[in-house]
Amino acid sequence: MSQFSPLFSRIVGTGSALPPQRITNQDLVDRLAARGVETSDAWIVERTGIRARHFAETGAATSDLAVEAARNALNAAGLAPQDVDLLIVATSTPDMLFPSTACIVQGKLGIVGAPAFDVQAVCAGFVYALTVADAMIRSGSAKTALVIGAEVFSRLLDFDDRATCVLFGDGAGAVVLARSTEPGILATEIHADGRHTHILQAPAQLSGGRVLGHPFVRMDGQAVFRLAVGLLDEAAQSVLAKAGQTCKDIDWLIPHQANLRIMQGTARKLHLSMEKVVVTLDAHGNTSAASIPLAIDVAMRDGRLQKGHTVVLEAVGGGFTWGAALLRI
Template sequence: MTPFSRITGTGSYLPPRRVTNEDLARDLAVRGIETSDQWIVERTGIRARHFAAPEVTSSDLGLQAARQALEAAGRTAGDIDLIIVATSTPDMVFPSSAAILQNKLGIAGCPVFDVQAVCSGFVYALTVADAMIRTGSARCALVIGAEVFSRILDFNDRTTCVLFGDGAGAVVLEASTEPGILASDLHADGKHVGILCVPGHVSGGDVLGTPLLHMDGQAVFKLAVRVLEESARACLQKAGKTDEDIDWLIPHQANIRIMEGTARKLKLPLDKLVVTVNEHGNTSAASIPLALDEAVRSGKVKKGDTVMLEGVGGGFTWGAVLLTM
């Protein structure tokens, strides 16, 4: 019988350095850039974020989250036969952060690779891991979202540098006789590349273009609310479920207005919306597993709950996963 896949453990990690809006406003003032806690909160819902130390990489953050997820699942690193890391800020051009993390876990042999779909990365990675488990290519996977977005922020642009933070989240996804991942829905539209990108690259030892994040916030906002609703509804249809079957909505933690707008379109009360953007900022591919782990550990999300995960990011990519915990 073709197995299902089910999340058996979650984990997360935030760098120790917490940067409040007041901290950031003070640092930006030195550059002659004005902002304030009120300005940031009103537009985004963000009050703080975490920044990694200069020597800390995405795989370092992912390792801590992975260890937590393994402990929660009652597994050891030796049980893992697949590692997928969703990241837009890898440790190196190559090899993958997944390969580096595999070595840090002290294991070898199993397939490992990164997925690059920016803020949708974890949804993409979870969908790929589910497919590999269902086809028998793996039985116990680590799926991780890990980012150090502080490295690619333009601190002369207050419209973007206040939004992002660093962190990692992880899940252990295992073969199961009971359904866990109920449905997924993935999309992309490359014509929107320019509205959210880091348009630099390495050539001959030099960085060509701009190695810092660029975003057209209004364009992203308009697209995000529409495609998130469409993807969530497609997921529900594939699974034979309705809005009322959703116990918790865990969207990519980008902006509280986008998140609340999506919840309203799905006719969900806001108390079913898991929110961590206020303390984490936008941690890109890490944001969904970070929020999931916090919701599990706080007792909000319980075994048997039906959870909708959804993300939208540069590319332009978007998608959703409906699952039972």
């Protein structure tokens, strides 16, 4: 490669991991009924589009799911862990306060010396992490990046609050980004607005060996919905404009898998039919930072994503954070 050749990053491998315990809506309905909380499969499906999710077993850590997804992505890329010179994990459910989950994953994979760190942007975390990795590859700071979204959100659920406990699941997804002279990540955009921290949060902290505050997810669903559709459309339109593309150039939309109504709303704004939207929400629930890489891997392995396809990724998360990325497979 000439020193004057432009540098780009491309996805060269994808992988995912789900805990073996699959929880259907009816399983959850039965669990909640035992606590005196009333809901139904029909209520959950109508409001969210979710039919099942996976919960990690006791003792299983975010890093365990991340490592499995990472190994699958590296195998798909035909690479070894030692080929990775940058590792980023997007998560809101780290193994511990410190060190980072990325460092724990690095140790489990046997990678030595490469920078490894976590990104915390909740459900927008994977888009944030992908943006950082792309920038580092373009700058020449890295050649091969492992970007992972991994969560065990079931540990943050209040099963007395049916408005949130039916939404989330656990899982991990990973992509391998490699330096290339051919554009792969065409454009990215990330944002935050800290005025809205209160609408989606888990407001707890450790102090003196005790948990202070509310250690479960709290969400103002209507406020999130009102912000999400407009911001997602703006971010998607912006990355298209940056790359000189239009909505007509989109082959696939892979949004954060939070709520089917939000996904339908953003598809309409982009003038896309739902046939062009990759939906895994029904099977996985909302896996926060893991949802987009999980969906990418599903669509890669079932053959929907083909070389040359143009793909928009978009996500919103607590913070309030949001962003989009435009890819060419």
